[in-house]
Amino acid sequence: MAEKCFTVLDLLDLDLKEHNSLNLRCIGGRKGLTREISIPDLNRPGLALSGFFDSFAFNRLQVYGRGEVAYLRKIEEDGKVETIRQMFTYAIPCCIFTHNLVPGEMFFREAEASQCPILQTDLSTAEFSARIMRILSDVFAPRQSIHGVLAEVYGLGILILGDSGVGKSETALELIKLGHRLVADDVVEIHCVSGNILMGTGANKIIAHHMEIRGLGIINVTHLYGIGAIRDKKQIQLVVKLEIWDASKNYDRIGTEEQYMEILGVNIPKLEIPVKPGRNIPIIIETAAMNERLKKMGYNAAREFNKNILKWIESDNARAVYFGSEDII
Template sequence: MADKVFTVLDLLELELPEHSQLHLKCIGGRTSLANVISVSEINRPGLALTGFYDSFANGCVQLFGSAEGAYLKKLYAENNIQSLTQMFQYGIPCLIFVKMLEPPKEFIKLAESSGCAVLQTELELTEFTMRLSRVFANVFAPKKTLHGVLVEVYGIGILLTGHSGVGKSECALELVERGHRLVADDIVEIRSVNGNSILGQGANTLISHHMEIRGLGIINIAQMYGVGSIREQKEIQLVIRLEEWDNSKVYDRVGNNLESVDMLGVKVPTIEIPVKPGRNLPIIIEAAAMNERLKARGYNSARDFNQNILKWIETGEVQNAYYGMDDSY
């Protein structure tokens, strides 16, 4: 379910890239554009037009293709509109006609009197269905906001977390300086897509590519480093927790402890990097990104290291090395 109410008017006013444009326009029922679209499914009301309403998905957007359009005209030609009158009694948010199909004027009047908006698109049925499904997958995806910085490093989406003042923004600024890209600073909105991946973007797209650097103030990354230094959204593939170095804490030195964090029901790998003067965090994060890419290709450095150690032990060379050590020092 979406975090806020999503209406038919919101659907009409969506700002989408050209390859995702829905090309919708309202051809009837403008007073009903405030109708709420509450579910992400799309329904083709073929059975409903014949008068069968068991399990009718009335809360969905109703999509009319060539078959539905032809049958609709047949019903009006035969003056048999009882099923249509019954359909609108279920409370439909909106109807959409594809391929610029023109419904009968009587049908538009019936929809308007029933409080249903009528929309039209120039797209073919299959193409429009795919685009609308992608839009709904985004609109109705579970969402939440997090405090952190999201960057893209070597193609890997990395979310930097940690308490305020630990150096997340400064680290991200150095990564941008080294040719990587900023997605969002400070407040990151995440959403689950298809239940198996997490996309992140700025909670406020107008200020998401601005960065606060203590002692310097607010800077605009896109203006300073060019549009190639930013991107609008990115899948989060790794979470890095930055924390102040704690001498009493034992940190992972091999990489065998594979941890993950639950983000909206999706497990995302996470590592912890201690921060202290002299550590070059940007280089460490670059190495973490490249290591994550290797893991995606099936290679695990820590596992390979352990296997090599075991082979070394099995060959007996470790005993020779141990007994051959010079104890004079």
């Protein structure tokens, strides 16, 4: 069971637009809107309506399409109240009717008596099921908040980390000026989708696209650089950790050994970039983004360089052996 507390009222209050909109409205059982949705899954209660309650998945959202509503009408015509009454003895989160369908008076009466919410949508059953599963998967995804900056650079989601004062926000500001986009500054909320995709967004929508620049204060990126300089969420595909240059530390100069950072059980490629006067960090991050895209396309510059060096050494040694040997007559 999911630990997140998410109620039917929360489902109705979700700010969903366009292809995510569920078009839900409550048509009965309003007293039960505080019922908790604990499992991100659906159930079509056809067997339960026929009186078979073994393995009844009552703790899921109960979706009623045209088939279930037609059967409900037959039950009511036959006066089989006991089946409907028995179904509502279970702690059902809510009943959702698609195609703008409406249950009969008997169903309404039993739902009101058990304080079970009845919701309605104009979407088809197949379309509603696809949308609600996508939304519930996002709502119940594991989450973690990280102190850092998330930006989109050349289409790649880059999470910039580092100690306070190292220059994360200033780097992100320069990237925005170069035409890239800000997702979140200071606190990035990360959630894992489908078990292997990390999506990052601002922890607070009101302040997500504001930045704190020391010596300047709070700035509104949207107002300064336009709507094209921001986006609400982005998949995290690369982690860049900024740190003050340490002369005693050996930094990777070739790039053959790849590092990873584990976030919510997912390994993300990680780069450690030392910061010191004279280094153009935004340009380095731009280059890192393009290099990472090349890697995803199957080309690794560091490995290719290493391979060419080995070939050169082998061929050079072969020539030395050949020309250094004495001809035997």
